[in-house]
Amino acid sequence: MRIGGIASGLDTESIIKQLMQVERQPLDRMFQRKQTLEWQRDAYREVNTMLTNLERSAYSLRLTAAFNTRSVTNPSSGAFTATANSSVQNGNYEVEVQQVATKTRNISTENISADGKKISTTGTLASQTDAFKVDPSTYDGQSFTITTYNANGDAQSKSFNVDSSKSLDALFKEINGANLGVKAYYDSAYDKVVIERTETGKFTSSADPAAPQIEFGGDTGFLTDVLKLDQASEVGGQNAIVKFRNLSLDPTRSDAPIEKEQRSNTVTFGGITINAQQTTNNTFETFSVSSNTDQAFENIKSFVDKYNETITNLRGKLSEERYRNFPPLTDEQRREMSEREAELWDEKAKSGLLRRDSMVSSVIDKMRLELYTPVETSGQYNQLTEIGITTAKDYRMGGILEIDETKLRAALETDPDSVYQLFNNTADKTLTDIPKENRTLEQNQQISSQTGLVARIRTSLNDSMNNIVRRAGNEHRTNQQFTIGREMVSIDSRINNFQRRLTQIEDRYWSQFTRMEQAMNQANAQGAALMNQLGMGMM
Structure with missing residues (x-):
């Protein structure tokens, strides 16, 4: 704790505080710059959110079903x-x-539980000797096989051992996982076991089409006596x-x-x-x-609406007024304002952070170019204007799209496939198979001209979003991984250095005022001693 002004009578603390306010001005500007960068980072990320939503809207038009009329x-x-x-x-x-x-199916010919009892598929077979009609432990160690046939009529077999120390569920799990194309389970409501094909259809032996489609072999006593599965009861799939x-x-x-x-x-x-x-x-x-053109029309309209919304919002950010006389508030300035005053100040301070930003304006220019460039297809439509989608005549609307509903519905009804090609055409495979680094300028131009509008827009949007991420990052990147973040790290370093310097300056001021107080104390003491001596001499 420092107390000054005892000898001088000066308000030392207030004087040093005022001096430090002047010294802190560069530091305040650093904090304001950092805050501006954070707001600008968030504004860029907001742009990326808009572009992501537009890219998703464009992607929804990739599906053929989107144009099904x-x-x-x-x-x-x-x-x-x-x-x-x-x-x-x-x-x-x-x-x-x-x-x-239908599926091939074999079901127990009768209940498998003893009268008045019910088996448990999770308990071991040995623990349920009296729950089954026939004691399952009698068949412990026996092995049976199941044979099925694939689509070509080739046999596929698997052997299974009866182990009374395991449960019925464990045996079913082994059968179901044997890649035989069958599923075994117990129906507790009917107290019967079911073994059936997982697929519908007739799967028979190429050598003997009359053979069972799910054939039991080996020691079948457990299957026939305990589970009551009779080979003759099989209902073959068809x-x-x-x-x-x-x-x-x-x-x-x-x-x-x-x-x-x-x-x-x-x-x-x-x-x-x-x-x-x-x-x-x-x-x-x-x-x-x-x-029925309703769904296809709504899908295209939804994309156009999202495009117009994105263009309008981006143009708003580019033309937003910049109030340079409203820098971010310092903590001290914010304390001196009411909450409403600080809110209004922040609105002006945040305004225009992306005004005339070249990166954002290039997004709009690229999308316009991609949408208005003709697409080489085998269909009758190669431009949006041909299906009733045109640019607004009022230039002040910033190039948003307008739909002639009658013309678009007519195009969807008469030739929906051509409309689909306009949006989703793919370039000739002989061109796209050429590695990018080996393509000529002419080949790249051909690929671009043959690519549908959706792929063009999505490529343009992804390129723009990647550029913004390199500048403003995203939630997965640290500050060191994008341009604005690195500048913020640099400012933090300068802030830390300047704060240490301010501490030294404040210590120097206190040291200077302390020495002044000490000198005044010494002068006062000397003056008092001199007055005492003069007083004694006069006596």
Whole structure:
């Protein structure tokens, strides 16, 4: 604790405080510069958040389903459901589901638990000798095999040992993990064991198609006696058989329908996918395909809206007023203001941090260029203007996009594939297979001209975001890994050095005032002694 001014009568502490306020001015400017950099860093990161959201919106247009303009009216019977992609022509179609694909399955012929009891699949077999109808420990050490067949009809077998010290679940886990394409489990409601194929369809032996599709071998006593699984009870899986007719091409039904047999219940005829659920009882059921541009239109509109929102926000940051007379507040200045006054001051201090920023303005310029450059496709559309998307006529709106709904819907209805190509066309593989470092300027230009708008925009956005990250970092980077961060680290170092210097200066001031006090004390003492001597002499 320092106390000054005893001899001089001066308010030493107040004087030194005022002197230090002058000395601290460079330090205050450093703190203000650091605060400005932090705000600028956050402003850049806010821009990157906008660009990320726009990139995600563009990515949603990469899916073919985003441009699917076909709607299907399915039959009321529920025997099947149909979906159609954008390449399918409007019209009526017929489907007959002759057979639905099923799984091969074998189920216990009777309950496996003893009367009045219920087995536990988690307890050991040895601990449940009286819970099963047949004591499972009797078969301890026996080995049985399960044989199945792959899609080519080749056999695949696996042996399993009966171990009464383990649970039924442990045995099922071993069977299910044996890559035999089967699954075994216990149904406690029916008190039966089920072993079935994991896939639908008919998987038989190429050598003997009449053989069981899930064949038991070896010592089968445990399977037949304990689990009540009878080989003869197997219900073999079957393939789906679906017939299809396009009534637009065969209105009189004079041609034989297209017939497909396969293991899955999902059967495709061109751009139409049939999901069979039950048979149609030897009759054809009709469904219709019609145009529905709503979803595709909304997907494109959503991207355009996000693009316009991003452009508007970026232009706002570029034109935001910069108030240079409102630097960041120091702690002392903030204490002297009300909360509302400090808030209003901060608003002006933060304003215009990215005004006329070249990095942000280049983002807008690049996106405009990518969107307005024609795309070389095999379709009829190669520019946005051809599908009804144009730049706003009012230049003050900053180049935002406007949609002619009638024109866009017409393009989606008449040739959705061409619209898809405009957004998602890919360059010729003979060009893209060339390593980047070996491509000529002309080849790069060809790749660019053949690339769809979405890929162009996403590439441009990612390049811009990477540039911003190099300057302003992100939540995964330390200050040493980006430009503004390194400047902040430098300022921190200068602040620390300057604070040490201020401490030395303050110590020097106190030392000087202390010596002054000491000198005044000494002078006062000498004066008092002289007065005493003069007083005694006069007596």
